[in-house]
Amino acid sequence: MSLALIIALISFIGWVYLAFFHDAFWQPLTFPLSPEPTTWPEVAIIVPARNETDSLPQTLPSWLAQDYKGVWRVILVDDHSTDGTAATARAIAKRLGREDRLEVIAAPDLPQGWLGKVAAMQAGVAASQSDYILFTDADIRHAPHSLSRLVARAVEMKLDLTSQMVRLRCVAVAEKLLIPAFVFFFGMLYPFRRANDANHDMAAAAGGTMLVRRKALQNAGGMAALRNALIDDCTLARAIKLAGGGADEQGLPVKGRIELTLATDTESLRPYPDIADVWDMVARTAFTQLRYSTAMLAGALCGLSLLFLVPPLLPVLSDSAGAGLWAMAAWLLMALIYVPMVMFYKQSPLWALTLPLAAAIYMAATFDSALRYWRGQGGLWKGRAQAS
Structure with missing residues (x-):
């Protein structure tokens, strides 16, 4: 042989495992509608915003137009913006006649050992006393029923954290190539069904939409538990899940209940028109995900090459007919399980054949993430280098 x-053969077996034994990560998971709760808990929508004047006219009106029947308000935390973010937010609320729904506060000076965004989130938490907290980003546009459905789901399922990965923009060619692949890779790394399993330690969330029960956040140590976390969403999910919420009938500790799904009507308006835009998004946190380990980086790149690069390249580079056939079978299986995500993003199924190219770009961006870290430029976001 x-x-x-x-x-x-190893590549093909790898795809057989991913297709049939990896918690169906490739099947888009959304949550069904839940009945309205008897009483609607109070909610604070907390939005950390740093230099978001361009985004707010498109997103802030959606937050202020929520049809939620309980007590709620939006707390926008101006994170040391230099573009008039706070003034823009107040002007929009005044124009819409919704000033009573919006509170704009200034983030304090960055505390020692805290990252900027997490510190801004903490400022919003401290400014509220609500039963639930909805963390969202300044570039996220919510449907009018978004908050109501999230809370109804959380109450029905007794969830401590209800998170949705919002629909990312998928218009430009670079976005069609890389955005569905990004969500596919995220699900491969954090299978949603496994993360949602109360019996499993794995936890994950998506920062664009995270509805948190305040008591669960307090049990997890508050925002201080993730004060220096560059990947704050998954860190928060893990803290809440592992902190738990009491004991079961046998007196055994119960893990916190979390749920991560894909959103269908909540969307990010942030564009990624060029490959470089997606590249920067990945390079900001990829090496953090690998715990800044050179060994893990090498292992990840080798494993990804075996899964994604061998199938299209081996038939061309090898004169072994058998090797070529098995490699092509791996590529076909890869494409077949990628089709549902491509279709979820309303693209032609033919885009599924481009997954190896997308993977190659993400692999290069991951290596660049390590280079940036070694140069002291890790985690650069909004002008801040947050990991070095």
Whole structure:
């Protein structure tokens, strides 16, 4: 048996495992509608905003137009913006006649050991006393029923954290190539069904929409538990899940209940028109995900090459017919399980064949993430280098 054939078989077996034994990560998961609760808990929508004057005219009206029947308000935390973010927010609320729904506060000076965005989130938490907190981003546009459905789901399922990965913009060619792939890779790394399993330690969330029960946040140590976390959403999910919420009938500790799904009508308006835009998004946190480990980086790149690069390249580079056939079978299986995500983003199924190219770009961006960290430029966001 030739080396090429062995490599092709390993790649194919890897895709068989991912397709059938990895918690169906490739099937888009959304939550069903829940009945209205008997009473609607109080909610604070907390939005950390740093230099978001361009985004707010498109997103702030959606937050202020929520049809939620309980007590709620929006707390926008101006994170040391230099573009008039706070004034823009107040002007929009005044124009819409919704000043009573919006509170704009200034983030305090960055505390020692805290990252900027997390500190801004903490400022919003401290300014509220609500039963639930909805963390969202300044570039996220919510449907009018978004808050109502999130709370109804949280109450029905007794969730401590209800998170949705919002629909990312997918218009430009670069976005069509890379955005569905980004969500696919995220699900491969954090299978939603496994993260949602109360019996499993894995936890994940998406920062664009995170509805948190205040008591669960307090049990997890508050925002201080993630004060220096660059990947704040997944860190928060893990803290809440592991902190738990009491004990079961046998007196055993119960993990916190979390749920992560894909949103269908909440969307990010942030554009990624060029490959470089997506590249920067990935390079900001990829090496953090690998715990700044050179060994994990090497292992990840080798594993991803085996899964994503071998299938399209081996038939061209090897003169072994058997190796070529198994590699092509791996590519076909890869494309087949990628189709549902491509369709979720309303793109032609033919885009599924481009997943190896998308993977190659993400691999290069991951390596660049390590280079940035080694140069002291890790986690650069809004002018701040947050990991070095």
